[in-house]
Amino acid sequence: MNEHFLRHESGRLVVRLTRFLGTHHLPLIEDVVQDTLLKAWEVWRFRGIPSNPSAWLLQVARNKALDALRRLKREQPLSSEHLERHATEECERDVSEYNEQQLLLADDVLRMMFVCCHPSLPQESQIALILKYLCGFSVQEIARAFLTTETNIEKRLYRARQIFRKQHIPFEVPIQHALLERFSQVLLAIYLLFNEGYKSNQPNEVIRQELMHEALRLGVLLAEQHQTRQPEVFALLALMCFQAARTHARLTETGALCLLPDQDRRLWNSPLIEIGKTYLNKAATGSHLSRYHLEAGISWEHTRASTYKETNWYKILQYYDALEAIAPSPTASLNRLIALSEVEGPHAALEAFNHLPRQDALSTHHLYFSIRAYLFSEAGERKNALLAWEQALKKAPSEAERLLIQHKINSLI
């Protein structure tokens, strides 16, 4: 049994039951799924895992859902009777055709992704919903991933459920114009989820890899469905593959973060890179150049180069210029300066640095000072570099980054 089996099953069950019962019953659905998993725990720990664990879980969940509905009906006789009848029929019909069920499941997963990214829901809630309902994370696990409290996550989920209930958000993939709108939201959610896994905020390796894998898994699901098999999805998948491929090279033995210039590229995951290349090729269709195409392009240039210095910086700079036009962000602007430094020299980059728009986000982010320090280093301005590193040290969000910055400081002293 796959080590994430129950977590993934939890997601599958939520999605399936939401099709039966509708998004406004999500609280009930959550309880039913949790009860089902508890039952599995009670029985399987003594009797071992049944030969078809997914079917076992689905049957138990289905029965519990029907029981819960009947109880609800007794308590609230005025609630829509036809809905409960429809749900009962759906439940009963679904059990027989297992193969057809597999297709239905993929559809349901897709529906849930779009439901979680409904425009009525705030951005931060969307990822929390995806993690809870699709990926089977607990509230505690989600809170850890986002460096916030369980209470905050509970609140976000609660508000989301309220919105589902009040607006009777249908469990379906939108079509045409609405699909396009929502689709970019879904991609963004997956992208953000991946980034949460990728960037080191906490020395909690396990959770972070998990997030990257979940994002990849969801991306693959999107690529497999005809409604969402778009070049952008392949571009995002390529980006995630290339980035994830570097995982083993990104931490030193002492637990310090290791950046691109210093990474041992032999530790990069070649098979994953190959998969990324396939996705990149598939992304090269259509006329729309998305931010994911550009970011995948940047990542690919790094991936294909044998060393940091032999990287095609000119091309990377072009990608960043295009990215600034269609999807500006402080992080992209800062990273662009590194490329600029390689192409036009550190002084040009430092000059450009001074012209960066003054945003609060920029000046408090440690990246601002880290890159500044790096550029000073490249320009041979040791004293300025040290000052900047020290400011970066104060803002370092994780132990791994602290160690890295301390190392840089030590090598300058």
Added chain:
Amino acid sequence: MKDFIYLFRGGEADPENPDTAPSTEELLLWDQWMAPLLAEDRVMGGDPLVPTGRVIRGKNSVISDGPFTEGKEMVGGYFLFKAHDLKEAVALSKNCPILQTADGTVEIREVHQL
């Protein structure tokens, strides 16, 4: 038919001396209660338990001589048997001799079927 367990607690004739062997009368009462159950092929097993034992608790695995010293809380024995549902299982316990004592109780639990 489903599987059930009866857990017997309390009902000690002499709570101060839980080790005392059951009297002939007691055994007869139990026999009377069990006979129809046996005849219907419902009984799968069951035995009294030695009154003293051990309890291990929590993460630190603290071992203590156990179980709970208060007679009425201690499980004195168990039965495994078959019944159609919880209702029937409860009904079948009606003539259990332990219920004729001051503090005896029977806990009835169903064994997971799935």
Added chain:
Amino acid sequence: MARLSPAELQEDMARWMTWTEALAQNGNLEDGQPLLAEGRVVGPTFERLKDGPYPDAGEIVSGYLMIRAAHLDHATELAKACPILHYETGSVEIREIIKLPNPSNA
């Protein structure tokens, strides 16, 4: 247990399966069953005391294993690895079974 995440439940299940498999392989395991959480407790006047299973002691029996061991100490030793002890509120009670002759012969 109700608050555990799917990942944590799976971890716990794996611990149980490891423990019971080891017991079985060493010939110590005779039987073991999980019990449904619902149940009844009946008392002396045959009044339903409560919808069980919570006895006065306040702890729920969630299952049982029948073990073959040399003596109480051995059985206790085997019980130390029980995964329920991973949780602060978990406990294992070890009791020796008095083997009586068939009741209808008593």
